[in-house]
Amino acid sequence: MTSLTERYVAATLRTVPAPRREEIAAELRGSIADMIDDRTAAGEDATAAEREVLTELGDPTQLAARYADRRLQLIGPTYYLAWWRLLKLLLSFVPALVGVIVGLVDATDGSAPAGAIGTGVGAAIQTAVQIGFWVTLVFALLERTNTKLDLPAWTVDQLPHDRPDRQITLTDAAASIGFLVLVIAYVPLQHFRSFVPARDGDGNLPILDPALWSFWLPFLMVVLVATLGLELAKYRVGRWTLPLVVTNAVLDLAFAIPVIFLVHNDRLLNPELVARFDWLSQPDNLDTVATVTVVGTVVITLWNIADSIVKLRRAAA
Amino acid sequence: MASDEILRIHLQELRRGTVVVASLVALRHPDYGYALLQRLTEHGFPVDANTLYPLLRRLEEQGLLTSEWNTEESRPRKFYRTSAEGESTLTRLLDDLAAVQTSMTALIQGVKR
Numbered sequence: 351m352t353s354l355t356e357r358y359v360a361a362t363l364r365t366v367p368a369p370r371r372e373e374i375a376a377e378l379r380g381s382i383a384d385m386i387d388d389r390t391a392a393g394e395d396a397t398a399a400e401r402e403v404l405t406e407l408g409d410p411t412q413l414a415a416r417y418a419d420r421r422l423q424l425i426g427p428t429y430y431l432a433w434w435r436l437l438k439l440l441l442s443f444v445p446a447l448v449g450v451i452v453g454l455v456d457a458t459d460g461s462a463p464a465g466a467i468g469t470g471v472g473a474a475i476q477t478a479v480q481i482g483f484w485v486t487l488v489f490a491l492l493e494r495t496n497t498k499l500d501l502p503a504w505t506v507d508q509l510p511h512d513r514p515d516r517q518i519t520l521t522d523a524a525a526s527i528g529f530l531v532l533v534i535a536y537v538p539l540q541h542f543r544s545f546v547p548a549r550d551g552d553g554n555l556p557i558l559d560p561a562l563w564s565f566w567l568p569f570l571m572v573v574l575v576a577t578l579g580l581e582l583a584k585y586r587v588g589r590w591t592l593p594l595v596v597t598n599a600v601l602d603l604a605f606a607i608p609v610i611f612l613v614h615n616d617r618l619l620n621p622e623l624v625a626r627f628d629w630l631s632q633p634d635n636l637d638t639v640a641t642v643t644v645v646g647t648v649v650i651t652l653w654n655i656a657d658s659i660v661k662l663r664r665a666a667a
Numbered sequence: 668m669a670s671d672e673i674l675r676i677h678l679q680e681l682r683r684g685t686v687v688v689a690s691l692v693a694l695r696h697p698d699y700g701y702a703l704l705q706r707l708t709e710h711g712f713p714v715d716a717n718t719l720y721p722l723l724r725r726l727e728e729q730g731l732l733t734s735e736w737n738t739e740e741s742r743p744r745k746f747y748r749t750s751a752e753g754e755s756t757l758t759r760l761l762d763d764l765a766a767v768q769t770s771m772t773a774l775i776q777g778v779k780r
Contacts, residue, residue, distance in 0.1 A: 416722075
């Protein structure tokens with residue numbers, strides 16, 4: 351018995367259940383010898399014949415899996431959909447939730463906003479990786495052990511009620527609403543905790559001019575809350591309609607025009623904050639910031655309105 | 668004509684179950700792994716060694732084949748034979764194969780081209 355065949359048999363047996371090992375080994379050795387004999391009888395060189403036969407039998411791990419009737423897949427069709435749905439469900443909100451909570455806790459501990467955001471994002475990514483790993487591990491084990499999952503069978507009642515051509519997906523709506531909630535929360539938050547210390551080292555400099563609290567900041571917050579309502583309405587309808595497009599345009603303008611007006615008249619930023627930074631307090635630089643902000647606001651607003659009109663026409667088509 | 672790859676996959680699907688039927692028929696006459704492989708190939712049932720050897724063991728575990736070691740020749744060989752249970756299973760399988768052929772013929776004749 352040559353060493354190549356012995357190595358092949360040993361490699362095959364390594365993952366075959368113990369009680370059957372000896373018999374499979376004897377039979378496999380015999381079969382390999384038969385196959386080699388057949389080739390040498392036809393005039394082939396013994397060494398070449400052996401290599402050829404073992405190559406034909408293929409990867410010993412795969413052969414062993416066939417002997418043991420083991421499946422060569424991490425998660426097979428029985429569990430795949432359950433795995434995929436659970437993974438999507440958990441990933442859709444858990445990492446974001448953990449990230450926001452960790453970030454907020456970090457922010458209230460007094461670290462800088464950039465640091466708190468970084469911590470939050472890091473926690474969200476870690477959570478996503480952990481979810482992916484553990485869910486997959488559990489399902490891979492179920493697959494290995496052939497555990498019966500008594501999941502309810504699919505019925506027609508599970509068909510989504512939505513139109514299949516829904517324009518506004520849950521993901522889009524959730525992202526928009528989440529962003530709006532953060533912006534709305536930030537307006538009062540920046541007044542009390544901007545993370546910019548005053549000149550004397552303590553205290554806190556609001557970023558937006560506190561004088562605006564008499565009217566403009568509450569007004570902008572009301573517009574944002576109304577926009578949040580619009581997002582909900584849009585999701586319920588599932589697609590752009592003319593009333594939604596008009597409301598969207600009105601709300602966009604109700605937000606953009608005051609912002610442009612305030613920026614243009616240097617009334618948006620807190621004068622003390624501007625004075626705090628040498629670069630910002632120079633009129634030229636402040637003008638540049640104002641111009642960039644105005645142009646940015648105009649572009650985003652027009653884009654948003656144009657986008658809604660394009661989607662309205664597409665929905666009507 | 669579909670690509671060779673597509674054709675290959677469909678032929679493989681079509682042939683998959685026939686190896687079991689062919690083995691049960693062939694092993695009415697006892698034989699060992701490699702000899703069976705050669706016989707099947709000669710009769711138009713080409714099968715890979717790494718498919719056939721594990722399949723024989725599985726059929727044995729299912730009780731459709733019995734086995735016996737023959738130590739009289741130069742090297743010991745494990746001979747398989749279709750069991751009584753294997754024979755009754757085979758009857759059902761052959762009936763079904765014939766039914767598939769009949770249905771297919773009827774379908775071919777019934778479908779206007």
